[in-house]
Amino acid sequence: MAFQKGYTQVYTGDGKGKTTAALGLALRAAGAGLKVYIAQFIKSGDYSEIKALSRLADRITVEQFGLGRFIKAKPSPEDRAAAQKGLEAIRSALNSGNYQVVIMEEGNVAAMCGLFPVDEILAIMTQKPGDVELVITGRGADARVIDKADLVTEMKAVKHYYQDGVAARVGIEK
Template identity: 35%
Template sequence: MNRVPFSSPKGTVARLIGAARLDDKGFAVHFGRMTTANDEQTRHKAKMANRKAIQDAEVAAKTVEKGLLIVHTGKGKGKSTAAFGLMLRALGRGFRCGVVQFGKGAWQSGERTAIERFGDQVEWHTLGEGFTWETQDRQRDVEAARRAWAATRKLMADPTIRLIVLDELNITLRYDHLDVTEVVSALQARRNDLHIVVTGRNAKPEMIDAADLVTEMTPVKHHFAAGVKAQEGIEF
């Protein structure tokens, strides 16, 4: 199908749509109907109206409202970043939120500095003692995990908290610092208006099965492999 500009006798720009051949003088001769820009706009509008009707019907069919268990996992960068972005949205809607960091050390990250500006709208607990390869002490890691889980249960029992980020909980469960059955059962028994976001690679199958939403971050390219170090404002 060929589309070429065509000037009608009245000067309107149109298009000829159809087959074409060359006449004996080398000029293109087109066979087909002529459509105007107005025709194309009419078709586009009808197509979008049909699409909107389908979308509206699909949205209207969704009637359930509930607290979600959301899991961010995978080997790619951005799991915690996405969780804190979601928290920012919730804070913007006036929610009280909580954070429990399981595996990361007690350094002051950029997101913590920013979110703490919301004052008592956020309750933040950093109870990990660093990555497992830094502590090199399994019993210390288990004890830190238990303290973090106790803080989690306290936040879950607070009726004013509407969203909780459990940062690196998946790593804690991967190394069996907590019992996965106990943790997942408690998360499933959350209040109906409480959203919980769990981050960390290697999410356990039990966590994935229990979740309402699971996103896997897939690495495609990372600057660290090219020798670029972790940078303020990007990694922390």
């Protein structure tokens, strides 16, 4: 199965659910017989979603290009190099013909933190083959990315509970 037209979707905003929405889309795509590629630009490690997705490894490929640390200031050369590998992997996945859905998880945050310029995301959006769905997640989506996308969903924090500065949520992070 292939898309006649693959769209570019952006999930952004300060509310929770951006990654969850993208993973839900990946799950639905896999269930429909499509192949999905996910590049995680910030995370590194064996998170619960990685464990769950490993059960669908014949349909969903996940690679992590984050170094597992929060970028508070200027990214290190190692952080930038890892992000560049992620961008190369995204381009390869988009053009390989092997995947119908490609997800840049936390791509907006990576650009916002300076791991790569937002122009890299815009170039990927322009170069995306017409029959591949591209999903870009993360808060702080640049206005140009929003303008260029076909579908944009903004997650809004309406009611989030915090305990000791940590957002309470269903499930466990790791």
